[in-house]
Amino acid sequence: MSAPDLIAALERIPGWFWPADQRLFEWFLSEQDAPGDVLEMGTYLGKSAVLIGGHVRRGEKFTVCDLFESDAPDADNDAETSRSYGALTRHRFEQNYLGVHDTLPEIVHGPTSIILDHVKAGACRFVHVDASHLYTQVADDVLAARTVLRADGIVAFDDYRSEHTPGVALAVWEAVGRLGLEPVCVTTHKLYGTWGDPAPVQERLLEWLATRPDLWHTTDVLGDRHLVRLNQRKKPKAERPQSDLDRLTAELRRTTAELKKVTAESQQAVQALRKATKEVSVLGPVAHRAAGWLRRRSTPAK
Template sequence: MSTASATEALPRPTRLADVKGWFFPADQLLFDWILSRQAEREEHGDLLELGAYLGKSAIFMGSYLRADETFTVCDLFDSPAPDDSNSKEMNRSYSTLTRRAFEANYRSFHDELPVILQAPSSVIADEVPAASCRFAHIDASHLYEHVHGDIAATRDILGPDGIVVLDDFRAEHCPGVAAATWGAVATTGLKPLCITATKFYGTWGAYDEIHAELLAMLGGRDDLWHGAEQVAGYPMIRIDGKKAKAPAQPASRHTSEALPNVPSQPARSGLARLLKGRR
């Protein structure tokens, strides 16, 4: 069976939980809280995701995009990796990943696709304007050199108080992500806001106000344990989300049925969506 035929035979996701991926309720709650806070404060800026897999977190992020903003997703998808070590990682972990599957999943929840860069994440410095984003999710390569470069590029792309989220920063099979993350904290002024079991949240911008508001939000929930840890002079919050209750989910437009034969989008496709699904 061809890749296109196999993709077309997949059922459309009828809820976010049907989309394969690793995006747990605690992180959904934090994404929701941060992106909703930005909307309430009328903080404008674009969204960025490096590494999309099949679109689970991208679908969630896309619900918080406003009409004058752009959401850019960068992933190799089916393209060859730029070097041997990255190619081995891609073949081992993501051999069944295709761009068509991502697009089909995303279209099940949103009218328009994000801007798609089917390329190594190293291209974003040239493709995404400096100081244009308010939120960036980095979940691409697990190799130190690539993550280090992704963090450096994201620092320039984020606006003054933008938030960056790094995935797999403490997974035992991803020591390069940990080294790059804590290296950025130690040497670039990245301020550690909080951590969950899988993700690191930080900013190069204003810290005290968002930290205090996050503590207040966590203090009002009985499904998230939290504690504090001084890291690089900042009271980073540790969050245990084993009992976390997921926030309101993006609504799928479909019932379970076969995917239609939807043509793939060009390498760059615009997105202008109203903010929907915000709590």
């Protein structure tokens, strides 16, 4: 499936996977030269999994791990999944995925705490973490991602900064501060990092971003680190074709404005005329008496 067709297919799948992150997933998955497996922990209805599946190469294994409709291992996690993911079932995920791809990825139906039983250490080139939002579970997912990633592998953490997911923020930035995770870039919704050297991938990323007018980016300094920040550019609002009604409305507005102007000028003229008339009515008798006086003065006495 071509990239445009794949992106169009994503629009039909419910979920939260924004354009800037779609472009970044495509770039990270395409620009890595050495083969490696791919892992998604937490998949919801398959929106991001469908895109990932379009970039898995021959000989690579793509694993998806999710509870789906199963019970969570503890009460807090169970409350979270019931509240936020009530519509999630494995059947709906499989339907969405097979609507685009011919075969399913390897599915681990259960909590992400069992993922190391199914994915080998150091086997993955890309990991997407989007499962629980609770600190304890995310902290375990961080350790699992570090275990399965190879040295130059990339991990993407969802909801690292949302106000309703402080547990994710704590676990992710704790990994940066204490566990050697090196941030590569961030969008509004995801943080991308590596446990390898971030400089080479950041350099290639900046070269690619320079060719993408649909994405804006900047580089922030975090102490001795550099962090690329990017997002989708807002599209200018398209001009709506002017209809007959629009043209008539615009003409009516122009006519109304001209009429108001003419009315104002007429009112000024009427006021000036009234003032002049008043002045004439006051001065008329005086002028008449003055003229009589002049005539009498100019008439010789008999």
